[in-house]
Amino acid sequence: MAAILDHHVALQQAYSEFVRQYPAYLDTVKLDALRASEFSRLDEQGHVYLDYTGGGLYADRQLTDHMKLLQRGVFGNPHSSNPTSMAATELDESARRFVLEYFNASPDEYVIIFTQNASGALKLIGESYPFAPGDRYVLTFDNHNSVNGMREFARARGASVHYIPVLPPDLCADEAVLQQLLDETLPGQKTLFAFPAQSNFSGVQHPLEWIGLAQAQGWDVLLDAAAFAPTNPLDLSIWKPDFVDLSFYKIFGYPTGIGCLIAHKDKLARLHRPWFAGGTITIASVQGDGYYLAEGERGFEDGTINYLNIPAVEIGLRFIQSVGIDAIHTRVMALAGWLIDQLMGMNHTTGKPLVRLYGPANTDQRGGTVTINLFDPDGKVFDFRDVESAANDRNISLRTGCFCNPGAGEVANNLSAEDMRACFQQEERMSFEEFLLVMDGRSPGAVRASLGIASNFSDVYQFVEFARSFLDRAAE
Numbered sequence: 001m002a003a004i005l006d007h008h009v010a011l012q013q014a015y016s017e018f019v020r021q022y023p024a025y026l027d028t029v030k031l032d033a034l035r036a037s038e039f040s041r042l043d044e045q046g047h048v049y050l051d052y053t054g055g056g057l058y059a060d061r062q063l064t065d066h067m068k069l070l071q072r073g074v075f076g077n078p079h080s081s082n083p084t085s086m087a088a089t090e091l092d093e094s095a096r097r098f099v100l101e102y103f104n105a106s107p108d109e110y111v112i113i114f115t116q117n118a119s120g121a122l123k124l125i126g127e128s129y130p131f132a133p134g135d136r137y138v139l140t141f142d143n144h145n146s147v148n149g150m151r152e153f154a155r156a157r158g159a160s161v162h163y164i165p166v167l168p169p170d171l172c173a174d175e176a177v178l179q180q181l182l183d184e185t186l187p188g189q190k191t192l193f194a195f196p197a198q199s200n201f202s203g204v205q206h207p208l209e210w211i212g213l214a215q216a217q218g219w220d221v222l223l224d225a226a227a228f229a230p231t232n233p234l235d236l237s238i239w240k241p242d243f244v245d246l247s248f249y250k251i252f253g254y255p256t257g258i259g260c261l262i263a264h265k266d267k268l269a270r271l272h273r274p275w276f277a278g279g280t281i282t283i284a285s286v287q288g289d290g291y292y293l294a295e296g297e298r299g300f301e302d303g304t305i306n307y308l309n310i311p312a313v314e315i316g317l318r319f320i321q322s323v324g325i326d327a328i329h330t331r332v333m334a335l336a337g338w339l340i341d342q343l344m345g346m347n348h349t350t351g352k353p354l355v356r357l358y359g360p361a362n363t364d365q366r367g368g369t370v371t372i373n374l375f376d377p378d379g380k381v382f383d384f385r386d387v388e389s390a391a392n393d394r395n396i397s398l399r400t401g402c403f404c405n406p407g408a409g410e411v412a413n414n415l416s417a418e419d420m421r422a423c424f425q426q427e428e429r430m431s432f433e434e435f436l437l438v439m440d441g442r443s444p445g446a447v448r449a450s451l452g453i454a455s456n457f458s459d460v461y462q463f464v465e466f467a468r469s470f471l472d473r474a475a476e
C-alpha cells in the first residue's frame with residue numbers, strides 16, 4: 001500500500017514538472033477523457049502500450065459504429081448493379097472520397113488505391129514502375145524493408161540502386177549525397193526517389209521539401225507515410241509526392257488488412273502492371289488472348305476489395321478528425337520530449353550513461369518514436385531480447401529488434417558493409433542464430449517505445465522507471 005502511495009506521489013510530482021516544461025500538453029487534456037471513455041481497456045488491464053508504430057489502437061466507438069453499419073445493411077460484392085452490390089459500392093466509394101479529403105488531396109490530382117497494407121501499396125509501385133536499363137532507384141538507408149525490397153524489381157529490370165546514408169548520432173540523411181544523386185540524371189532516364197516521412201527506426205522526420213526539390217530535377221517521388229501519418233498532419237495540397245503508401249491500422253487500429261496507395265493520376269497512368277486479375281480489366285479474352293486494363297484505381301485493385309471493412313476506414317478517419325491530428329501531434333511530441341530528456345539524463349553511479357538514443361535528442365526533425373539501447377556501467381549493451389522480456393513482466397508493450405529497418409539499425413550499431421556482407425556469403429539460407437554468431441555478439445537491434453493517440457504521462461513515466469531499473473546493473 002505504501003509503495004503504491006509512493007508511486008502515486010512520485011508520478012504526480014513528475015507530472016507537475018513535466019507540464020511546467022511542456023505546457024502545450026495541457027491543451028490536449030481532452031485526450032485523457034478520451035482514453036477513459038474509448039480506450040478504457042488499457043487501464044482496466046494495466047497495460048502500458050508503447051508500440052503505436054507497430055500498430056495503432058482503436059477506439060471502442062469505431063467498433064460499435066462499424067458493427068451497427070453492418071447490422072443495418074445488406075451488402076453484396078461491389079461493382080454490380082444489384083441493390084446490395086450498389087450499397088457496398090456506395091460505402092466503399094464514400095470511404096475512397098473521404099481518404100482524399102482527410103489528406104487534403106484533390107480528386108483531380110490523386111486517386112486512392114486500396115491495398116492490403118502499406119507493403120501492398122509499395123509492391124504495386126515496385127512491380128509496375130517502368131524501370132529499364134540505365135534507370136535509377138534512389139532511397140535512404142532508413143527505409144522499411146518493404147521499400148528496400150522494391151530494389152529487387154528495379155535491379156531485375158536493369159536499373160541501378162543507390163542508397164543515401166544516414167549519419168550517426170541523429171540518423172538524419174547525408175544531404176550532400178542526396179543532392180549529388182539527384183543531380184546525376186541523364187535525359188530520358190526514369191528516376192524514382194523513395195524516403196520515409198518518418199523513420200520507423202529512429203523517428204527522424206526527413207524534410208518534406210525534398211519532394212519538390214527532387215521533382216524539380218525530374219524525379220518521381222515515393223513518400224512512405226506509414227509511420228508518419230498516425231501522429232502528424234499530411235497535407236497533399238502542400239506536399240505533392242507522386243506516390244504515398246500507408247496502412248490504416250497504424251493510424252486508428254481497426255480494421256487491420258487495409259492500406260492504400262495514394263497516387264498522382266499522371267504518374268499512375270505511366271505504371272505498367274505485370275498481370276491482370278478479376279476486377280482490374282474492362283475486357284479480357286481467352287480465345288482472343290488479350291485484355292484491356294481498367295483506368296485509374298480499378299486497374300490496381302486485384303480481385304474483390306475488402307468491401308465490408310473499407311467503410312470502417314472512413315469511420316476510423318472521421319474519429320481521428322474529430323479528435324484532431326494536431327492535438328494528437330502536440331501531445332505525442334510533449335511526451336516524447338520529456339521521455340528523451342529523462343532517458344538522456346540517466347547515468348550509472350560511475351558517471352557512464354545508461355542510454356544511447358538513436359535519432360535526434362530533441363523534438364526537432366523527429367516524431368514520437370524513441371529508439372534506444374541500454375548499456376551497463378562497463379559500456380556493455382543489454383541484449384534487447386532481455387530488455388523486452390523484463391518489460392513484458394511489467395505489462396509494458398515495447399518493440400525490439402531492427403523493426404524491418406536494417407539500414408538504420410546497421411548505422412546505429414556501427415556495423416559496416418563488410419560486416420553485413422559476411423552474412424550473405426553462404427548459399428544456404430542463414431538462420432537468425434547463425435546470423436548472431438557471425439555478428440559475434442553485435443546486432444543491428446534496439447529497443448523502441450512509440451507513442452500515439454491514447455498515450456498519457458503515466459505511460460512514459462512507467463517506461464522511464466523501467467529504464468531506471470537497469471542502472472548499476474551488469475549486462476550478462
Ligand SMILES: Cc1ncc(COP(=O)(O)O)c(C=O)c1O
Binds near residue numbers: 053054120247
Ligand atoms: C515506415 C514504414 N513503412 C512501411 C511499413 C509496412 O507496413 P505494413 O507492415 O503495414 O505493410 C511500416 C510498418 O511498420 C513502416 O513503419
